[in-house]
Amino acid sequence: MATAASAVLSGILSLSSLVPSLPQTVTNGASILGTLGAPTLSLTGLNGIISWGSDTVSNTNPYVGGPVSGVGPTYNFNISRGFIAPDGVNKSSLLINGAFPGPLIEANWGDTITVKVCNNIYGPEEGTSLHWHGILQKLTPWFDGVPAVQQCPIAPGACFTYSFLADLYGTSWYHSHYSAQYAGGLVGPMVIHGPSQVQYDYDLGPVMLSDAYHTEYFKIVEQVMGVNEGPPFSDNNLINGKMNYNCSLIQDPTIQCTPNAGLSKFQFHSGKKHRLRLINSGAEGIQRFTIDGHNMTIIANDFVPIQPYTTNVVTLGIGQRSDVIVEGIGSPTSAYWMRSDLSPHCDLANQPHALAAIYYENAVTTAKPTTTATPYDDSKCGNDNLNLTTPYFPFPATSNPATTQDLVITGAPNASNIFLFYVNGESFRGNYDHPMLVLANQGNVSYPFDPQWNAYNFGDNSSIRLIVKNEFGASHPMHLHGHNFNVLAEGVGTWDGTIVHQQNTQRRDVQLVQPGSPAAPGYIVLQYFTDNPGVWPFHCHIAWHVSAGLYINTIEQETLLQKRVLPSSVAQTCVAWANYTGHDVVDEIDSGLKRSKERNVLLF
Ligand SMILES: *[C@@H]1O[C@H](CO)[C@@H](O)[C@H](O)[C@H]1NC(C)=O
Ligand SMILES: *[C@@H]1O[C@H](CO)[C@@H](O)[C@H](O)[C@H]1NC(C)=O
Ligand SMILES: *[C@@H]1O[C@H](CO)[C@@H](O)[C@H](O)[C@H]1NC(C)=O
Ligand SMILES: *[C@@H]1O[C@H](CO)[C@@H](O)[C@H](O)[C@H]1NC(C)=O
Ligand SMILES: *[C@@H]1O[C@H](CO)[C@@H](O)[C@H](O)[C@H]1NC(C)=O
Ligand SMILES: *[C@@H]1O[C@H](CO)[C@@H](O)[C@H](O)[C@H]1NC(C)=O
Ligand SMILES: *[C@@H]1O[C@H](CO)[C@@H](O)[C@H](O)[C@H]1NC(C)=O
Ligand SMILES: *[C@@H]1O[C@H](CO)[C@@H](O)[C@H](O)[C@H]1NC(C)=O
Ligand SMILES: *[C@@H]1O[C@H](CO)[C@@H](O)[C@H](O)[C@H]1NC(C)=O
Ligand SMILES: [Cu+2]
Numbered sequence: 126m127a128t129a130a131s132a133v134l135s136g137i138l139s140l141s142s143l144v145p146s147l148p149q150t151v152t153n154g155a156s157i158l159g160t161l162g163a164p165t166l167s168l169t170g171l172n173g174i175i176s177w178g179s180d181t182v183s184n185t186n187p188y189v190g191g192p193v194s195g196v197g198p199t200y201n202f203n204i205s206r207g208f209i210a211p212d213g214v215n216k217s218s219l220l221i222n223g224a225f226p227g228p229l230i231e232a233n234w235g236d237t238i239t240v241k242v243c244n245n246i247y248g249p250e251e252g253t254s255l256h257w258h259g260i261l262q263k264l265t266p267w268f269d270g271v272p273a274v275q276q277c278p279i280a281p282g283a284c285f286t287y288s289f290l291a292d293l294y295g296t297s298w299y300h301s302h303y304s305a306q307y308a309g310g311l312v313g314p315m316v317i318h319g320p321s322q323v324q325y326d327y328d329l330g331p332v333m334l335s336d337a338y339h340t341e342y343f344k345i346v347e348q349v350m351g352v353n354e355g356p357p358f359s360d361n362n363l364i365n366g367k368m369n370y371n372c373s374l375i376q377d378p379t380i381q382c383t384p385n386a387g388l389s390k391f392q393f394h395s396g397k398k399h400r401l402r403l404i405n406s407g408a409e410g411i412q413r414f415t416i417d418g419h420n421m422t423i424i425a426n427d428f429v430p431i432q433p434y435t436t437n438v439v440t441l442g443i444g445q446r447s448d449v450i451v452e453g454i455g456s457p458t459s460a461y462w463m464r465s466d467l468s469p470h471c472d473l474a475n476q477p478h479a480l481a482a483i484y485y486e487n488a489v490t491t492a493k494p495t496t497t498a499t500p501y502d503d504s505k506c507g508n509d510n511l512n513l514t515t516p517y518f519p520f521p522a523t524s525n526p527a528t529t530q531d532l533v534i535t536g537a538p539n540a541s542n543i544f545l546f547y548v549n550g551e552s553f554r555g556n557y558d559h560p561m562l563v564l565a566n567q568g569n570v571s572y573p574f575d576p577q578w579n580a581y582n583f584g585d586n587s588s589i590r591l592i593v594k595n596e597f598g599a600s601h602p603m604h605l606h607g608h609n610f611n612v613l614a615e616g617v618g619t620w621d622g623t624i625v626h627q628q629n630t631q632r633r634d635v636q637l638v639q640p641g642s643p644a645a646p647g648y649i650v651l652q653y654f655t656d657n658p659g660v661w662p663f664h665c666h667i668a669w670h671v672s673a674g675l676y677i678n679t680i681e682q683e684t685l686l687q688k689r690v691l692p693s694s695v696a697q698t699c700v701a702w703a704n705y706t707g708h709d710v711v712d713e714i715d716s717g718l719k720r721s722k723e724r725n726v727l728l729f
Pocket of ligand 10: 600601602665666667670671675
């Protein structure tokens, strides 16, 4: 660890008292995540129900089979503004039912999850929409939640009900896909209970890792999209939405800061096995997660169970998840630090270290752990080597994909000196008034409608290989909607055609592409079968990079897509949005906030 970083950390440690100075309601609103009062999760499915019958991790191909229970949970989400102080710095945030992080969505594999989302964002007003990260949405591509692509934004005062099959199982999250709203607080965990290939004794539930910014998200978007502006540095790093901060660092006297706001706490049991569901739900940084004195066994990456392997550090790019099993090797009275570090050379972070306390069953739960950090290799701004990962259910990659698309990522200021990202020379700008899925469903695939929509129409091809070449000097967590892709290869330089574990490659929904240059680009080679007619975004998951246009839309199985019947609520949401934008000016600032200049012409 670098000396400067160690000094920052020892400063935080000397500040930290494990008796919080602020109540949980002030730091996190209605959320109880990160407190010892947060419940552990059921080991036998939600409500003790095993909905998946005899389907196991190894006997069921989740992309073609899997259970359908016909029942499932319903949630009502009220999105509004509110003041919270996750690390002691008081900040206007976007909250779901008054909580940051948002409520846990919990369901069984094969359930139908229904979420009624009401937009009560006022002062100022904003549109919104929620995306259910990693859900395939095969039956319901219109409920994927990306404005300009699958729906119009939900107008202030309006509601929209999402209803979708829990088609995969494991750990994920949901977040706003409107502008960079999710960096302003619109995130929450999602757990889908299913079979497991390993036994464990306690499910500690979600462990959300997120870089934190003290500036309100929209001001950062204005900075990112500003003339001659650089990218923002994060101010802190949170575990389950909590951390302390050195208030002396704040210069602005109008910002209220309370020291020792409070860290997250977890309960371990000596001699028992604990499942932790790690989620990088931040805006920018790669997280390196460790637990002092403990190794971890990774059992799933994203929604894909794998042959378990043991590690001392878990690396997660934005949007990625790893489920880990941690053995309770400590004594009943011991306490340990849990840590997550934003990588100093991969990320832009002013205070990169997140801490939480782990208490064994007889430990004093206000004691400060005295354990030392596990050293780890921080050299690669990428994921673990592909040869470490073998999914439990094999899914071979074909050597002969029906079509191959090169995607070259670059970044540069445009003629107005605004820094933009480009894919094959085009920077994405969406149009909220005309969702592409709706147009494609009507047979309007005379692409490109507008080159800035970055549409790649793959027609009726049965499989697609994407070769991503990153000529930019920072890594990108690349996320595809609607699929788990096979990761055939990753590295820096020129791909030599070798496929790692071709009969059973790494498979997930986000993969980091390493930093590169025009001479030696970072690359990833991804491949998937087109079993999901729809319009599916493929984008960098760094909030500020998406704002600056690092985003494309794939049109998949256009003939089958035209046969789908969209629910009337999709059209109604556009009617309400058109009504709203007809009398309110929507700030046109980043890739996700463009609207047509003419009066809205409705499509329905
Ligand atoms: C907090 O920040 C101030 C200002 O940089 C610094 O002087 C002080 O040493 C820091 N305190 C700790 C405990 O790190
Ligand atoms: C939604 O939350 C806002 C802010 O807390 C509150 O004013 C409003 O009454 C809530 N609406 C509903 C339907 O609960
Ligand atoms: C945060 O700021 C709001 C608005 O100024 C205020 O109502 C609230 O009391 C503040 N909270 C804290 C913990 O300072
Ligand atoms: C963690 O794993 C490494 C490598 O297998 C091993 O050397 C080390 O002793 C393990 N540490 C603990 C605490 O089990
Ligand atoms: C795994 O891949 C890494 C990076 O390509 C390589 O250095 C290592 O030798 C490989 N290990 C095995 C067992 O193939
Ligand atoms: C540069 O990009 C910004 C943001 O997309 C856009 O508003 C501006 O028109 C662009 N400038 C030029 C000269 O294209
Ligand atoms: C397709 O949609 C675009 C955007 O609304 C529109 O400009 C164009 O006229 C449409 N084309 C056809 C053939 O309907
Ligand atoms: C396959 O995709 C390519 C674009 O990558 C497209 O030109 C071609 O028409 C597609 N083929 C079919 C059968 O749809
Ligand atoms: C249109 O907007 C007005 C003013 O906000 C509102 O009163 C009305 O209910 C809206 N109508 C529809 C159909 O959304
Ligand atoms: Cu990026």
